[in-house]
Amino acid sequence: MGQNNKPTALIMIFGATGDLAKRKLFPSLYRLFKKDKLGDFAVIGVARRSLTNDEFQASVTKSVGSEEDSNGKKAEFVSKFHYHSHDVTDSDSYSSLNTLAKELDNTYHLNGNRIFYLAMAPEFFGTIAEHLKTDGLTDTHGFKRLVIEKPFGHDLESAKKLNSQIRTAFTEDEIYRIDHYLGKEMVQNIEVIRFANAIFEPLWNNRFISNIQITSSETLGVEERGRYYEKSGALRDMVQNHMLQMVSLLAMEPPISLTTDEVRSEKVRVFRALRPIKGNEVNEYFVRGQYGKGIIAENEVPGYREEDMVDPESNTETFVAGKLLIDNFRWAGVPFYIRTGKRMEVKTTKIVVEFKDIPMDLYNKQEGSVSPNLLVIHIQPEEGITLYLNAKKAGQHMNSTPVKLSYANKGIDGLNTPEAYEKLIYDCLRGDATNFTHWDDVALSWSFVDNISEVWENEKEKNFPNYESGSMGPKASDALLEKDGFFWWPVTNLDVEKC
Ligand SMILES: NC(=O)C1=CN([C@@H]2O[C@H](COP(=O)(O)OP(=O)(O)OC[C@H]3O[C@@H](n4cnc5c(N)ncnc54)[C@H](OP(=O)(O)O)[C@@H]3O)[C@@H](O)[C@H]2O)C=CC1
Ligand SMILES: O=C1O[C@H](COP(=O)(O)O)[C@@H](O)[C@H](O)[C@H]1O
Numbered sequence: 001m002g003q004n005n006k007p008t009a010l011i012m013i014f015g016a017t018g019d020l021a022k023r024k025l026f027p028s029l030y031r032l033f034k035k036d037k038l039g040d041f042a043v044i045g046v047a048r049r050s051l052t053n054d055e056f057q058a059s060v061t062k063s064v065g066s067e068e069d070s071n072g073k074k075a076e077f078v079s080k081f082h083y084h085s086h087d088v089t090d091s092d093s094y095s096s097l098n099t100l101a102k103e104l105d106n107t108y109h110l111n112g113n114r115i116f117y118l119a120m121a122p123e124f125f126g127t128i129a130e131h132l133k134t135d136g137l138t139d140t141h142g143f144k145r146l147v148i149e150k151p152f153g154h155d156l157e158s159a160k161k162l163n164s165q166i167r168t169a170f171t172e173d174e175i176y177r178i179d180h181y182l183g184k185e186m187v188q189n190i191e192v193i194r195f196a197n198a199i200f201e202p203l204w205n206n207r208f209i210s211n212i213q214i215t216s217s218e219t220l221g222v223e224e225r226g227r228y229y230e231k232s233g234a235l236r237d238m239v240q241n242h243m244l245q246m247v248s249l250l251a252m253e254p255p256i257s258l259t260t261d262e263v264r265s266e267k268v269r270v271f272r273a274l275r276p277i278k279g280n281e282v283n284e285y286f287v288r289g290q291y292g293k294g295i296i297a298e299n300e301v302p303g304y305r306e307e308d309m310v311d312p313e314s315n316t317e318t319f320v321a322g323k324l325l326i327d328n329f330r331w332a333g334v335p336f337y338i339r340t341g342k343r344m345e346v347k348t349t350k351i352v353v354e355f356k357d358i359p360m361d362l363y364n365k366q367e368g369s370v371s372p373n374l375l376v377i378h379i380q381p382e383e384g385i386t387l388y389l390n391a392k393k394a395g396q397h398m399n400s401t402p403v404k405l406s407y408a409n410k411g412i413d414g415l416n417t418p419e420a421y422e423k424l425i426y427d428c429l430r431g432d433a434t435n436f437t438h439w440d441d442v443a444l445s446w447s448f449v450d451n452i453s454e455v456w457e458n459e460k461e462k463n464f465p466n467y468e469s470g471s472m473g474p475k476a477s478d479a480l481l482e483k484d485g486f487f488w489w490p491v492t493n494l495d496v497e498k499c
Helices: 019-034 053-063 073-078 093-108 122-134 156-167 185-195 226-251 260-273 279-285 420-430 439-458 475-482
Strands: 009-014 041-047 081-085 114-118 144-148 175-177 209-217 286-289 291-296 299-301 319-324 336-341 348-355 374-380 384-392 400-408 467-469
Touching: 009 019, 009 093, 019 053, 019 073, 019 420, 041 093, 053 073, 053 081, 081 093, 093 122, 114 122, 122 144, 122 156, 144 420, 156 439, 175 420, 175 439, 185 226, 185 374, 185 384, 209 226, 226 260, 226 286, 226 319, 226 336, 226 348, 226 439, 260 439, 279 286, 279 319, 279 439, 286 475, 319 475, 336 475
Parallel strands: 009 041, 009 114, 041 081, 114 144, 144 175, 209 336, 291 467
Antiparallel strands: 209 348, 286 319, 291 299, 319 336, 348 374, 374 384, 384 400
8 A cells, every 4th residue: 555644746636626626625635734644745726717826826725715724834735736727628738737747746856646636527537537648647657546536427337438448547456436425534433333342243233233224314405416416316426325335334244454455345245245126126125205395494495396407397316215135144134224315304414223122121011112222323414423222210110211322523632523535635645545435336336226227217206296395205215114114213313412
């Protein structure tokens, strides 16, 4: 891996005038710089519009505006940004980009290390990667790494095509496919909670766990992304990547060490064990929804079909719930339920691990049923874990009552934990690809999702819209669990801060 804690590199950001660069990439780089985690570096911003270096630097200054300055660090940081106006489909621009790259490499002593960050629409990914090779930008004596944003393809076939295009210029080890959920503090914590606690790992299997539920709900609608989302939907936008990645971390076997290869190969084995959903089973295992109008935070919001750039008769799902089965010794018979959607009641991502009931309930005979033990992992917005146990209810009788043991993660020194992008960019600079998705994950997760999307695309859902904005999704999502004798644990009541 050759990790260096203060890495040196030339970072080329393709799409440097776009939303992602301004909202996430520049602020994350600035935080790394402020924390003294970067060695020598320079940034080349690439986009079509014509900007001078001063204008580009002014936009970088603006995007780090809300970050605290310390001893003129901001000005020093921004001075390292350079702009190259360049249409990525225009072959001629790459040689001048290469000239600028070599110049900056010398000026800043960057040892030929290059990061190419593609923060652009995915249709350009393949072309850019090919040009980087043919025009000599990857021909460098240092390391070269490609950071590629989602979506990685639209289905298995397009993902394969894209992968073979980028593989002409980069080896698998040099490709860093971003899934920003893998940079979230509590998603990274799943492994530690599992593998560093003697009380969990022995119970982490089908003998003791009855089901696992993962909810990632959003209150936002589709915003300005109607054009993209119409072709994507929640299944491709959230399930193929973030939701399945969380499933793999929850279900993987303990790796023999924490190296990139070991962790990734255990994750891939989960995808290989994921039971494929056949065409005629899709509606039994998966539920789709589309939001209608409703009330969020006391404001009336429009339905999905009324959003900008959305077909008034759209068949696109903005909500997905599903039941996944993992066919291996550890998980046989344990359903993993997932649900994700836009315009739901709350913005939250939570994992609820529900343990099986004890064989005999001695304490609740007079007072209703026993409460199962739950382990709740709060991914966001609050970060932490809550363990729901049963203890004696105070008083004369021997009855039990649920109690909570809670840990709220306040981050380093009580400050907010670093943003996902900050961690992932730093990992990439250090050459640590553990928290990036491997091609095998991508291929296997697309092949799982393709079975479902094929059915949904060919069957128009007559009941859309089928959930009100501000609700927790369509009724069929509750029915999915009810038929197995379970229910969605209410994520709104599982707030770690209230424990
Ligand atoms: N925004 C977000 O929060 C997230 C974004 N992503 C992904 O990140 C990528 C970028 O998204 P986002 O920043 O929102 O997109 P934007 O539309 O905001 O930005 C696109 C950028 O690409 C540049 N661009 C477009 N066409 C060309 C071209 N032919 N040659 C050179 N530059 C070009 C644009 O600049 P100009 O017009 O000047 O050329 C602009 O800088 C996408 O893959 C998206 O799916 C992923 C997760 C979250
Ligand atoms: O990748 C995506 O994720 C966001 C949700 O991310 P979060 O960190 O806010 O949970 C989602 O809004 C977007 O549609 C999707 O493309």
